[in-house]
Amino acid sequence: MAEENRIQAEAVSYTYEEAETPALSQVSLAVKPGEFVAVLGHNGSGKSTLAKLLNALYVPTEGRVLVCGMDTRDDDRLWDIRRAAGMIFQNPDNQIVATLVREDVAFGLENLGVPHDEMVERIDRALEAVHMTAYAATAPHMLSGGQKQRVAIAGILAMTPLCLIADEATAMLDPSGRREVLDTVHRLNREEGISVVWITHFMEEAATADRVVVVSDGQTVLSGTPREVFTEVEKMREIHLDVPHMADLAKRLRDAGMPLREGILSVDEMTEEVCRLLCPSN
Amino acid sequence: MLKNITLGQYYPVDSWVHRLDPRVKILLTIALIVAVFLVRSMVGYAILLTFIFLASCLANVPFRLMIKGLKPLRFILILTFLLNLFFQSGGGEQEILVHWWIITITRAGLRQAVFFSARLALLVICTSLMTLTTSPIQLSDGIELLLSPLKIIHFPAHELAMMMSIALRFIPTLLEEADKIMKAQMARGADFESGNLIKRAKAMVPLLVPLFVSAFRRAGDLAMAMEARCYHGGEGRTRLRVLKLTRHDLFAVIAVALLIGVIILERAAMPDGWPL
Ligand SMILES: Nc1ncnc2c1ncn2[C@@H]1O[C@H](COP(=O)(O)OP(=O)(O)OP(=O)(O)O)[C@@H](O)[C@H]1O
Numbered sequence: 001m002a003e004e005n006r007i008q009a010e011a012v013s014y015t016y017e018e019a020e021t022p023a024l025s026q027v028s029l030a031v032k033p034g035e036f037v038a039v040l041g042h043n044g045s046g047k048s049t050l051a052k053l054l055n056a057l058y059v060p061t062e063g064r065v066l067v068c069g070m071d072t073r074d075d076d077r078l079w080d081i082r083r084a085a086g087m088i089f090q091n092p093d094n095q096i097v098a099t100l101v102r103e104d105v106a107f108g109l110e111n112l113g114v115p116h117d118e119m120v121e122r123i124d125r126a127l128e129a130v131h132m133t134a135y136a137a138t139a140p141h142m143l144s145g146g147q148k149q150r151v152a153i154a155g156i157l158a159m160t161p162l163c164l165i166a167d168e169a170t171a172m173l174d175p176s177g178r179r180e181v182l183d184t185v186h187r188l189n190r191e192e193g194i195s196v197v198w199i200t201h202f203m204e205e206a207a208t209a210d211r212v213v214v215v216s217d218g219q220t221v222l223s224g225t226p227r228e229v230f231t232e233v234e235k236m237r238e239i240h241l242d243v244p245h246m247a248d249l250a251k252r253l254r255d256a257g258m259p260l261r262e263g264i265l266s267v268d269e270m271t272e273e274v275c276r277l278l279c280p281s282n
Numbered sequence: 283m284l285k286n287i288t289l290g291q292y293y294p295v296d297s298w299v300h301r302l303d304p305r306v307k308i309l310l311t312i313a314l315i316v317a318v319f320l321v322r323s324m325v326g327y328a329i330l331l332t333f334i335f336l337a338s339c340l341a342n343v344p345f346r347l348m349i350k351g352l353k354p355l356r357f358i359l360i361l362t363f364l365l366n367l368f369f370q371s372g373g374g375e376q377e378i379l380v381h382w383w384i385i386t387i388t389r390a391g392l393r394q395a396v397f398f399s400a401r402l403a404l405l406v407i408c409t410s411l412m413t414l415t416t417s418p419i420q421l422s423d424g425i426e427l428l429l430s431p432l433k434i435i436h437f438p439a440h441e442l443a444m445m446m447s448i449a450l451r452f453i454p455t456l457l458e459e460a461d462k463i464m465k466a467q468m469a470r471g472a473d474f475e476s477g478n479l480i481k482r483a484k485a486m487v488p489l490l491v492p493l494f495v496s497a498f499r500r501a502g503d504l505a506m507a508m509e510a511r512c513y514h515g516g517e518g519r520t521r522l523r524v525l526k527l528t529r530h531d532l533f534a535v536i537a538v539a540l541l542i543g544v545i546i547l548e549r550a551a552m553p554d555g556w557p558l
């Protein structure tokens with residue numbers, strides 16, 4: 001039998017109190033062990049609502065969410081669910097609780113009642129995994145945005161999660177900070193087999209995922225590998241999302257009659273394909 | 283400019299006194315305050331001051347820093363001195379030192395003025411010794427643990443300490459933000475510096491409103507993030523920073539106990555306010 005899905009959302013709807021229309025309706029999502037799923041969508045499409053449903057910060061109005069087989073409605077498993085599905089948020093400043101880096105990493109462990117000696121060990125390991133060991137005794141306000149997000153990741157990592165949910169974790173960072181955080185998460189995904197739900201509105205980030213889910217107006221409109229999704233140029237346009245430049249260019253060239261293959265996303269792939277067409281002898 | 287602010291008075295060096303358990307330091311400070319109230323004469327104050335001077339040497343804290351702690355209180359000190367000097371009450375024959383116009387200064391008045399301002403100054407110096415050698419976060423730990431027995435009557439000791447530590451965490455962030463907003467408003471022509479008091483207070487409105495809005499937004503975000511990391515109050519919580527009593531704490535307690543013994547002897551032996 002295959003290992004159960006880390007996250008399984010089944011026809012989930014959620015309506016905020018006092019809201020007329022649901023922020024999310026009939027969304028289904030399954031995240032397999034070790035999978036990196038990107039969720040794309042423009043502002044107000046319901047991405048954050050989805051994220052908060054995935055670790056029991058909200059419970060669905062309709063449908064159900066299972067985290068490693070635990071129903072998020074089950075109050076008795078609340079702490080197990082939040083431990084298994086750790087979450088990092090958009091604003092690096094607003095999720096760091098303690099006055100020193102290592103104490104912030106300790107926060108989740110303290111809440112779980114982990115004994116002191118084990119706590120120290122797990123903090124050291126988590127800080128090492130995000131390459132922040134040198135900053136263990138630094139005050140958070142002295143760090144760059146990317147470093148703060150890595151500290152937040154370490155705080156989750158110390159709780160040994162099976163799944164990491166990142167809600168636009170790079171939206172407030174500069175390009176180098178963005179790369180630093182995304183690389184860290186990819187490495188943890190590869191090396192520790194942690195499943196990732198990566199919510200973003202950057203196409204280039206989504207392109208690095210195993211699977212992309214596009215939400216619009218509270219519904220999933222597209223789902224598939226980055227290649228499959230980004231070659232749906234027209235459909236993406238319809239919901240006001242861009243596609244990577246090369247996917248766009250490939251579509252235009254194809255429309256103009258150039259027989260390019262499907263699924264071109266990067267400059268390298270484009271160069272290769274154009275070379276192949278122009279000098280077939282090579 | 284805001285990168286390196288230190289909070290409170292904390293003087294960050296390593297020393298024997300810095301390493302004492304904050305709970306012990308808080309309790310000993312209270313004991314010292316009691317000692318200040320027990321003193322009857324200037325001799326007693328001299329003994330206390332010597333003790334604190336020696337402690338500040340052990341703590342690697344320059345003594346002038348402790349004296350500096352008196353500066354914000356100088357008006358209260360002067361007021362205490364003057365009020366006691368002029369309005370010393372007390373019946374009977376009084377030795378008059380100065381008599382000019384409506385001002386009369388008696389020996390007893392002078393004695394009382396010196397005595398009470400010395401008491402006030404020593405109270406401040408005693409607490410400075412603690413705040414200079416204990417970081418705010420240690421203080422908050424110490425207070426939490428000292429108050430934790432009160433949890434049985436539902437006193438929110440943990441919540442209080444959590445509030446203090448979150449405040450400490452966010453002070454630099456909010457200061458930075460205030461600075462940013464101020465510059466943004468100044469770029470739009472706001473003027474924070476000129477005008478009278480009322481005008482300047484009014485000028486603060488465009489600074490305070492966005493700052494408060496942002497603080498509330500941050501509070502909402504932080505609450506969400508804390509919950510996502512399984513925060514559920516103080517129950518069943520372990521802590522990374524554990525406080526352990528050591529031999530050194532015992533030494534400190536003995537030293538203060540001896541001091542209080544001496545002060546009690548002084549109280550028995552000395553006349554009020556001597557030698558003035
Ligand atoms: N606390 C709330 N109360 C009521 N309605 C809300 C609340 N939070 C979000 N909404 C509404 O729910 C919808 C989805 O919001 P959500 O925050 O999930 O979008 P998002 O995709 O994360 O957007 P963004 O890219 O801006 O973060 C929006 O229409 C929003 O107005």
Ligand SMILES: [Mg+2]
Pocket residue numbers: 047048049167168
């Ligand atoms: Mg959002």
